[in-house]
Amino acid sequence: MKIGIDLGTTNSTLSYGEDSNISLFDIEQFIDHQLLGKETSLPSFVFLSPEGEEIVGVYAKERGSEVPDRVVHSAKSWLCHAQMDRRAPFLPQGECEKKLSPVDACCMYLRHLKQTWEAEHGSLQQHTVIVTVPASFDPSARQLVEEACDAAGLPPRLLIEEPLAAFYAWLFEHQQSWRNILKVGDTVLVVDIGGGTTDFSLIKVEEQEGAIALERMAVGEHLLLGGDNMDLALAYYIQQHHQLALDDWQIRVLIHACRNAKEKLLAKDAPQSMEIIIPGRGSSLIGGMTSVTLTQQEIVHLLVEGFFPKVSFDEGTHKSQRIGLTEDNLTYVKDPRITAHLAQFLIQPPSAILFNGGVMHCEAFRQRLIEQVQLWKGSDVLELPDADYNFAVSRGAVYYGQVREGEGIRVRAPIAKSYFIGVERPAPAVPGLLPIVQGVCIVPKGMEEGDEVSLAQTFSLCVGEPVQFRFFASMQTASVGSISSVETLTELHPIETTLEGEDVSLVRVQLKAKITELGVLELWCSSPNKAWKLEFNVRAQASLSLASS
Numbered sequence: 001m002k003i004g005i006d007l008g009t010t011n012s013t014l015s016y017g018e019d020s021n022i023s024l025f026d027i028e029q030f031i032d033h034q035l036l037g038k039e040t041s042l043p044s045f046v047f048l049s050p051e052g053e054e055i056v057g058v059y060a061k062e063r064g065s066e067v068p069d070r071v072v073h074s075a076k077s078w079l080c081h082a083q084m085d086r087r088a089p090f091l092p093q094g095e096c097e098k099k100l101s102p103v104d105a106c107c108m109y110l111r112h113l114k115q116t117w118e119a120e121h122g123s124l125q126q127h128t129v130i131v132t133v134p135a136s137f138d139p140s141a142r143q144l145v146e147e148a149c150d151a152a153g154l155p156p157r158l159l160i161e162e163p164l165a166a167f168y169a170w171l172f173e174h175q176q177s178w179r180n181i182l183k184v185g186d187t188v189l190v191v192d193i194g195g196g197t198t199d200f201s202l203i204k205v206e207e208q209e210g211a212i213a214l215e216r217m218a219v220g221e222h223l224l225l226g227g228d229n230m231d232l233a234l235a236y237y238i239q240q241h242h243q244l245a246l247d248d249w250q251i252r253v254l255i256h257a258c259r260n261a262k263e264k265l266l267a268k269d270a271p272q273s274m275e276i277i278i279p280g281r282g283s284s285l286i287g288g289m290t291s292v293t294l295t296q297q298e299i300v301h302l303l304v305e306g307f308f309p310k311v312s313f314d315e316g317t318h319k320s321q322r323i324g325l326t327e328d329n330l331t332y333v334k335d336p337r338i339t340a341h342l343a344q345f346l347i348q349p350p351s352a353i354l355f356n357g358g359v360m361h362c363e364a365f366r367q368r369l370i371e372q373v374q375l376w377k378g379s380d381v382l383e384l385p386d387a388d389y390n391f392a393v394s395r396g397a398v399y400y401g402q403v404r405e406g407e408g409i410r411v412r413a414p415i416a417k418s419y420f421i422g423v424e425r426p427a428p429a430v431p432g433l434l435p436i437v438q439g440v441c442i443v444p445k446g447m448e449e450g451d452e453v454s455l456a457q458t459f460s461l462c463v464g465e466p467v468q469f470r471f472f473a474s475m476q477t478a479s480v481g482s483i484s485s486v487e488t489l490t491e492l493h494p495i496e497t498t499l500e501g502e503d504v505s506l507v508r509v510q511l512k513a514k515i516t517e518l519g520v521l522e523l524w525c526s527s528p529n530k531a532w533k534l535e536f537n538v539r540a541q542a543s544l545s546l547a548s549s
Helices: 058-063 102-121 139-151 162-173 227-241 248-265 296-307 338-345 363-377 392-403
Strands: 002-006 011-018 021-024 027-030 036-039 046-048 054-056 128-133 157-161 187-193 198-208 211-219 273-278 290-295 352-356 418-425 436-443 452-463 466-469 471-474 483-485 495-498 505-515 520-526 531-537 544-548
Touching: 002 102, 002 162, 002 392, 011 102, 011 392, 021 392, 027 058, 027 102, 046 058, 054 058, 054 102, 102 139, 128 139, 128 162, 128 392, 139 157, 139 531, 157 162, 157 392, 162 187, 162 198, 162 211, 162 352, 162 392, 187 363, 198 338, 227 248, 227 290, 227 296, 248 273, 248 290, 248 296, 290 296, 296 363, 338 363, 352 363, 436 452, 436 505, 436 520, 495 531
Parallel strands: 002 128, 128 157, 187 352
Antiparallel strands: 002 011, 011 021, 027 036, 046 054, 187 198, 198 211, 273 290, 418 436, 418 471, 436 483, 452 505, 466 495, 505 520, 520 531, 531 544
């Protein structure tokens, strides 16, 4: 069986299936302090009670509007914050005596999913698990997700990016009809706006050997911009519009209350307004309460014009000079205009759009984005039907697991270049003559993401002292293991590191390369007793990281 887990910033879900059936798992959790119930999603919140309890889910989310200092939220967004130690306990921000690290909090969500699944269906170890991450996660953030999965006791797993998983879910629902909906030459823009991030991906419909095929063309940069930003916008709007003097604690209460109001007022068959209560501070809490009303009309206007204004296609995002000192907080993008970020991502407007993410429940948001892209394109743009904004990612992860075994329609993601590693050629020492370095092909152009290759040659790997690994690329096609002069290649950023070893020595190794589903080149250097892994992002080659095992 295939198990798909959407580790979400605001909500996490689990789907499962085999053959042609994919089902959503109902997750048992505390609905109230002493009341257990089942929900289709697990709110990604942790409540740290004064008694030392750690409660995950619906009840934890509800406590956020009452005791925000004791509720951890948006933990996944912190995984991208390279300037912070994401393994250190600093959440929630406030006066709570207990803290969790972002990795710990994500581990708790995953462990809860694992335990509730196993209570009903037995061990996960016998199944294929696929966990989703934002398309724009860098290698270090992805590694932290892996650590959280390991700490939660999940079996070895696949990772897939969320927008691609959402598209796979749409393909699953339209296996018999997608070729009638899309035609050769179409491009599909996947707009995935969740609680913490906005992700863009572009998929092209093309003809290969007489058949219609799908190829992923581009993935957007990391944008820490989503529903959390909208909650903040609503909170500050209420504070300024009603001229409220609130302290930091009350603002955090208001942000949680705005999150709940946003979800209710933008839902299908929503009420026209909601009352938001902000508790007072001091001995007379009841007397100090402030009550304000937020209408559906206010919220739609504020968020549409603030986050989805109409912009020109050649308009860039706003840049502002950075302040020398800032508080430790999430590294939100400076420009909240999602339409401006989209214009910067696109080379040309798409012919179809697939929406995903809880934010996209709001019809006004979807309509504005459709209008904006049609304005850029000068013609109609198709909104792909039957999008599942909340659960597509975990369901699509299950279908992707099936596709990897040849059971469905695969979205190709071929590598646009050949990649080489620099290997020093042995030669006698000669004064004034530098060592000769050759490029050995480790990834051929056109190799699919998710595939791996092994080199027949063996090499000597230096361990126990600082070394440099040089990487190169070429637009030319090359075969695995072939040798090219580095003068004919484009050099990429090197990795400088010290590989773990008992002594300074040369170890005979064989090389295996894999391009993961997230566009990360993993190069394994394996001896009979140990393996070392080097990795970097082929989509953003300046992003480097190192791991060993």
